[in-house]
Amino acid sequence: NAGVTQTPKFQVLKTGQSMTLQCAQDMNHEYMSWYRQDPGMGLRLIHYSVGAGITDQGEVPNGYNVSRSTTEDFPLRLLSAAPSQTSVYFCASSRQGPRNSPLHFGNGTRLTVT
Amino acid sequence: KNQVEQSPQSLIILEGKNCTLQCNYTVSPFSNLRWYKQDTGRGPVSLTIMTFSENTKSNGRYTATLDADTKQSSLHITASQLSDSASYICVVSWDSNYQLIWGAGTKLIIKP
Numbered sequence: 001n002a003g004v005t006q007t008p009k010f011q012v013l014k015t016g017q018s019m020t021l022q023c024a025q026d027m028n029h030e031y032m033s034w035y036r037q038d039p040g041m042g043l044r045l046i047h048y049s050v051g052a053g054i055t056d057q058g059e060v061p062n063g064y065n066v067s068r069s070t071t072e073d074f075p076l077r078l079l080s081a082a083p084s085q086t087s088v089y090f091c092a093s094s095r096q097g098p099r100n101s102p103l104h105f106g107n108g109t110r111l112t113v114t
Numbered sequence: 115k116n117q118v119e120q121s122p123q124s125l126i127i128l129e130g131k132n133c134t135l136q137c138n139y140t141v142s143p144f145s146n147l148r149w150y151k152q153d154t155g156r157g158p159v160s161l162t163i164m165t166f167s168e169n170t171k172s173n174g175r176y177t178a179t180l181d182a183d184t185k186q187s188s189l190h191i192t193a194s195q196l197s198d199s200a201s202y203i204c205v206v207s208w209d210s211n212y213q214l215i216w217g218a219g220t221k222l223i224i225k226p
Contacts (some may be wrong), residue, residue, distance in 0.1 A: 009143070030210045031212070042217050042218050042219070043203075043216040045213055045214070050212070058213065059213070062175055098211075098214055099212075102163070103158070105156075106149065106157055108157055
């Protein structure tokens with residue numbers, strides 16, 4: 001049982017480049033989300049989805065797009081990378097919303113934008 | 115403003131010793147509080163959840179407490195092991211089913 005799988009583990013981008021971070025879960029969870037983790041700060045929610053075809057913005061959505069075409073996959077797209085987007089990105093899923101069931105996290109993507 | 119503050123920021127203890135990590139929150143309305151453990155280079159993993167009516171809950175060597183009146187929670191680790199070296203994050207749920215209030219975490223280092 002793989003849980004939540006994120007790819008790639010590491011990525012370096014130049015300012016202005018675009019890329020997609022991949023996230024897949026095999027637990028049939030309806031809720032999926034993307035967070036960024038920066039030193040000295042709590043995790044910040046970027047976007048989330050409560051089911052296939054449904055997405056919504058979190059706390060820090062600017063510069064990021066998501067889509068949810070299947071229950072399993074929830075990719076995060078950086079449209080035009082900026083140095084402020086240097087961070088560790090985590091994908092997480094839960095059976096219900098995160099208030100009522102624990103989040104299951106992937107192992108993160110460490111992104112550096114130069 | 116909804117906030118979760120954790121203390122200390124970092125802590126170093128010797129293997130076998132006990133420690134207590136603190137979490138203070140100003141979140142309203144309060145729904146529940148979770149503690150997550152995050153190993154270096156990995157995603158967080160849920161340790162325990164505390165609801166409004168619960169004062170104490172144990173998970174092996176981890177014991178969480180909650181005082182809803184003072185809006186404080188603690189995580190006590192007994193007989194620490196090297197594998198306890200990690201960041202411990204306090205997370206509070208409130209009115210929203212989808213958005214949580216995350217603390218910045220306490221980085222715990224266990225030395226042999």
